[in-house]
Amino acid sequence: MTQTSNRIFDEMARLMNDAAGVAQGVRREFDTLFRAQAEKMLRELEVVSREEFEAVKEMARLAREENEALKARIEALEGKTVAKASKKTKDSEPPTSAPEA
Incomplete structure (x- = not known):
């Protein structure tokens, strides 16, 4: 009986x-x-990959920094132009004399 039980247990x-x-x-x-099905659905939905997203995110950051630098440069140039224009108008104005009392 013991061997039969062992064989049954071994088979089980x-x-x-x-x-x-x-x-x-x-x-x-x-x-x-x-x-495979999930990847197919994502391709059909045209979902971007993480690498593509990170690349575009970096490009946007660089463009933002460049825009800020250009904006500061434009403001500086406009400030110089305004300063030159106001200096020219001051130079062209006749001197004002003090009224006699």
Whole structure:
């Protein structure tokens, strides 16, 4: 009886082990299929990848910095132009004399 019980237990253990292996294989297959379908849907929706997003984000940051630098430069140039124009108008005005009392 002991040997018969051991053989039954051995067969059951082997069967459970095989079933676990099959379950792992099915899970791997499901994961692969699910991932492929998810990637297909994302491609169809034209969702950008993380790398593309980061590249565009960096380009936008650089453009913003360049715009700020150009804005400061324009303001400086406009300030010089206004200063020259006001200096010219002061130079061209006749001197004012103080009223006699």
